[in-house]
Amino acid sequence: MxxxxxxxxxxxxxxxxxxxxxxxxxxxxxxxxxxxxxxxxxxxxxxxxxxxxxxxxxxxxxxxxxxxxxxxxxxxxxxxxxxxxxxxxxxxxxxxxxxxxxxxxxxxxxxxxxxxxxxxxxxxxxxxxxxxxxxxxxxxxxxxxxxxxATKAARIRDIAGEKAKILEFGTRRAFSPQGAIWAARAALAAGFDGTSNVLAALKLGEKPQGTMAHALVMAIKAIAGSEDEAFRAFQNYFPQASLLIDTYDTVAATKRLQAEVESGAMKIAGVRIDSGDLGELSQKVRSYLPETNIFVSGDLDEWEIDKLRQQGAAIDGYGIGTKLVTGxxxxxxxxxxxxxxxxxxxxxxxxxxxxxxxxxxxxxxxxxxxxxxxxxxxxxxxxxxxxxxxxxxxxxxxxxxxxxxxxxxxxxxxxxxxxxxxxxxxxxxxxxxxxxxxxxxxxxxxxxxxxxxxxx
The missing domain is CATH 3.20.140.10 (nicotinate phosphoribosyltransferase)
Incomplete structure (x- = not known):
């Protein structure tokens, strides 16, 4: 043996x-x-x-x-x-x-x-x-x-257009840690703007990029009693990051954020939607937060992005993971x-x-x-x-x-x-x-x- x-x-x-x-x-x-x-x-x-x-x-x-x-x-x-x-x-x-x-x-x-x-x-x-x-x-x-x-990333960039911000989120679905780093490199080389993989980004001389997860919202809400407290806490430390607004009720969260913005209590760089009807929700969010970048994720690929664009979705950027690194x-x-x-x-x-x-x-x-x-x-x-x-x-x-x-x-x-x-x-x-x-x-x-x- x-x-x-x-x-x-x-x-x-x-x-x-x-x-x-x-x-x-x-x-x-x-x-x-x-x-x-x-x-x-x-x-x-x-x-x-x-x-x-x-x-x-x-x-x-x-x-x-x-x-x-x-x-x-x-x-x-x-x-x-x-x-x-x-x-x-x-x-x-x-x-x-x-x-x-x-x-x-x-x-x-x-x-x-x-x-x-x-x-x-x-x-x-x-x-x-x-x-x-x-x-x-x-x-x-x-x-x-x-x-x-690289080919899938290039197709996604081609469909999304030059102005869209596209981030690679595939590490947790890639077939191995090594595969995750190679996937991040190939996606960036083919036109993506960034990766959430910290090791890959630093090895490539790039700045890692990402938002936040539902766990933070749920944890702070459970202790402080408010989803809004989670938003305030995260923005306090990372003012340029997007806020994840679909943990409970996307539209309700958006309305509350609108009030915070209009009162001058908050400046929001962007919001992220990870579930639901992304096209419809993005349009509603845009109506309440017209100056805020809207970022979406959730099993997206070139076909899903094409559908969203044909629907007239109000989307500024995409997080692409599972369907990029597998298939x-x-x-x-x-x-x-x-x-x-x-x-x-x-x-x-x-x-x-x-x-x-x-x-x-x-x-x-x-x-x-x-x-x-x-x-x-x-x-x-x-x-x-x-x-x-x-x-x-x-x-x-x-x-x-x-x-x-x-x-x-x-x-x-x-x-x-x-x-x-x-x-x-x-x-x-x-x-x-x-x-x-x-x-x-x-x-x-x-x-x-x-x-x-x-x-x-």
Missing amino acids: VPAQSDLNINSQENSLLTDLYQLTMASCYVGEGIANKTASFELFVRRFPHNFAYLIAMGLAQVLEYLDQLNFSQEQIKALKHTGIFNHAPQEFWNLLETAKFTGDVWAVPEGTAIFANEPILRIEAPLWQAQLIETYLLNTINYQTLI EPVNGVYKLVEIDRIPTMKLSSNKLSYPGRKQIFRKMVNGQIQQDRLGLFEEIPQENEHELLQLVMQNGRRRQSSQALNTIRQRTANSIASLPAATRQISNPKFISVNISTALESLRQSVAMQNSVINN
Whole structure:
């Protein structure tokens, strides 16, 4: 038996083991077969999007590069792997590789905040086969989740409009503490104004933002006998925070606050409504407090915000949690496209992949995406095209420093603005054409024919 560990929290020094077993067993097999150091190219892409998504916003590259920077195995980790007994027949050279493990390859990636479409590589790894194989699980975990959150956040921002204040409230519903931090980062990078996650905000150089909970209102009311005492107490310490007014009777609370404002006893920065008919309640609150910002929350997403806007709701901001950090996943895959300069492809039913190292050529006209062309790496851009995949790490060393959150946020905004209106629709959107270059299609047919001959 492997000794159990009671502490299931992870730190960055343990990330090398945060992988699926078969990554390690395959690496061991590669060593035994003498091909571990053959140069391999893997591409990470998404075949099919979540329902009603016509684009994705690439996100998570920063964490991928940090992970690759720190890739190594300690003696304790190697000892733990040996203790499992799984690797009893592994060659000694496998352990030698782990002892000196360091990522030495190249990374090509689209910049974070870039809109991408089906079957387009978000990133490509070119590295010794055992290294490129070993890192698959962590890369997919990072890119898939942050890309999902960034895309949903960008859609929400697009529907809510530029002026709305949007805060990320998803920590309590995220799938893990680590996931909560990544979700906060992706949401901010895709256009949200702030996060209630204190650790995430401070790590990102942002100011945490939030309001108050029903517990404070209930606690102070129970002791002091008045909901209004709760409002006064909280505002005394946090005068710029919004007051949560729906614990008991939203309209009644609003009327009392109106009296306080009109008498000069109170200045209210904002109010928050978390339940009930948000559209109708917001209109009533506006009628009593016309100068007060109205903030709403409660299982909101882009469809709910769209409904509220169509109803003429009087809302200035939104708190988005559960439906941002959960939901239908982005099912990105990581496939070998070349080994030792030999192009490879998968021929499984419904899981075909294109062979060879590729580049995305994007055609822009007057700031609008006209179409994308998926071609081979060595092809050159045509008129009005530019290349999306950039070399961000070479021989295991970064070629650029991490980009500021505001830079990525602006790129996301520009990406959304470059999409046709029909593609930005949240229901039945129109997909942008991704053409396959003549050279790539010829290579696909050639590799498919070779595989057919071999299999027959």
